[in-house]
Amino acid sequence: MPFFSEETLQAVRAIPLYDVVRPHVELTRSGRNWRGLSPFSQEKTPSFYVLSERNFFKCHSTGLAGDGIRFIQETEKLTFPEAVEALAERFGIEVRYASGAGPDPEVRSMKQALLDVHEYARDYYHEAFLAMNPQAEEIRRYWVEQRGFSLKLADEFRIGFSPPESRELLDRLKGKGFKQDVLAASGLFYTGRQPADLDRWFFVFRGRLMVPIRDIQGQVIAFTARQLDVTPRDHASWKAKYINSPETPIFKKSQLLFNLDRAREGVKQAGRLLLVEGQLDALRCWDCGVTEAVAPQGTSVTEEQLALVKRYTDQLTVLLDSDEAGVRAVLRLLPMAFKNRLQVTVLALPKGEDPDDFLRSRGAEGLKQLDPQTGMHFAGHSLLQGDKPTPEGRANALNTLFKMLMECPSAVVREGYFEEAVQVTGVSREAAVADFKRLARESKPPNPARVERKENNNGTKAPEALTILEGDLLWAVLQNVTLAETLAQVIDHQWIKLQIIEGKLLSLILAQALEDHIEKAEDIHLLLETDEERDCFARYLVDERPHIDMESFVNLTIASLARRYCREQVRVLNQKISECANNPDDLTQIRDLMNQKNELFLQMTKGEFPSISLNG
Secondary structure (H helix, E strand, O other), X not given: OOOEOHHHHHHHHOOOHHHHHXXXXXXXXXXXXXXXXXXXXXXXXXXXXXXXOOOEEEEOXXXXXXXXXXXXXXXXXXXXXXXXXXXXXXXXXXXXXXXXXOOOHHHHHHHHHHHHHHHHHHHXXXXXXXXXXXXXXXXXXXXXXXXXXXXXXXXXXXXXXXXXXOOHHHHHHHHOOOOHHHHHHOOOEEOOOOOOXXXXXXXXXXXXXXXXXXXXXXXXXXXXXEEOOOOOOOOOOOOOOEEEOOOEOOEOHHHOEEOHXXXXXXXXXXXXXXXXXXXXXXXXXXXXXXXXXXXXXXXXOOHHHHHHHHHHOOEEEEXXXXXXXXXXXXXXXXXXXXXXXXXXXXXXXXXXXXXXXXXXXXXXXXXHHOOXXXXXXXXXXXXXXXXXXXXXXXXXXXXXXXXXXOOOOOHHHHHXXXXXXXXXXXXXXXXXXXHHHHXXXXXXXXXXXXXXXXXXXXXXXXXXXXXXXXXXXXXXXXXXXXXXHHHHHHOOHHHOOOOOHHHHHHHHHHHHHHHOOOOXXXXXHOOOOOHHHHHHHXXXXXXXXXXXXXXXXXXXXXXXXXXXXXXXXXXXXXXXXXXXXXXXXXXXXXXXXXXXXXXXXHHHHHOOOOOOOOOO
């Protein structure tokens, strides 16, 4: 069952695609359609089209096609639900969920209320940062003189200040009508032993520089707070240089990268994502014109965060402190990055420097002068710990590197990293191969999900590259949906290969046609639940095949499907006959199998296959 209600999906898909695309692509009229440079490739000749009548796009340079939801998914790297919700918000559409799907109304109401609380708190903290009083002026001096940031940057990122003694924020939020359970769940307050008494609540953030944390859609969901001279010593966490909001219904730190909402465009331009240690490091990068920088929420990078990186690029560059903690962070990160098929480059800073100091003194040009190392080279040199490592040291380093590269799902990539590991450790290839085989034997069998699957090893052939019969019928149905019910009555379901996406989609449509009348292609679109299905649908919907006699085309395809099935059945029968050949007791069975085989040959010879008529 779809996550969203049918009404919501219909309303979102009804948004004129021109209006969805226009902020991303400069469009010019091309007949009944619109044309522009592809947002998915660096092309010089426009090959991206908005097909007005179908409300779909087609990009000839990449082969991508789809509706407005798919366009937002690809350009903004959102999941399907995120794209639906983003479009609904932008175009004022109320999001409703299918019965029994999605968060219940109370949860949705709580999340929206928490977003409203955080938006209000952001504005309150920023207002306190800009206030004309001695304390706020001191904080601004710290920001400009000690940290070296501009007030323009503070305004752009809505940097704030949490007054050390004031209870004004809580009073204002109560005055705005926010319920007590919402305020308690916001992560902005300690409710203490008497949560019902708001006068006894304590503030999580007091006397600190406030950095708003935004989700991928730019909504404030939490804060990072930096210690200042005015941070009260009676506060439980006053010694901590940085504190973050606790996890709440809208903030899961392991699933978020700071500044990713703004960095997405920079990632696209730079062709990489730059990972730095902290939020202020990311702000320093932004201030220097390095707009592809993000920071993890917490002390170490998580698998969920690296999976998020993979949405936007497979090139991850790491810029961390040059101390031991920075090295350990890279060594922890590499296996997870390899697992997510990310190519890691490390920019090693000079000893004693951190990213903030380095960028403040040398700027973006300084980054270009750093010597980039592959993740494997950096790890190898770090593990060897010296110019003349012992044989034991080399063996231990190689063993650690092997454990990292075993996380790679791809055997080809794993082989490349293996060669790097051998080179950087200076071990002979023969010895390294022997150690790797030993480690592989000793290790537990890999998770099947981590092994690159080699399809078609069990006798199932991949679809032919030039034509996919199921795809041909799918295309015909999408051009003329009234065909679906007719085809459902004449095609044997066994003829359709369900191992391929075209077969799955065709089978779904034909089954639906028997149960319920399909009036238009959009009715089919509502049945689709995965990106793979939606991509396949869009690809065949916008496929242009001029000068085709539809009736002849469909009948020839039906006949080809039937012949293919007959040939496959002949192969199966031949196998059975071969298995029975050495057993005299199976002669009767062999005769039956031969008769079945002859009937199939006769059917193929005569061409006695179902056909349709489009003329009534």
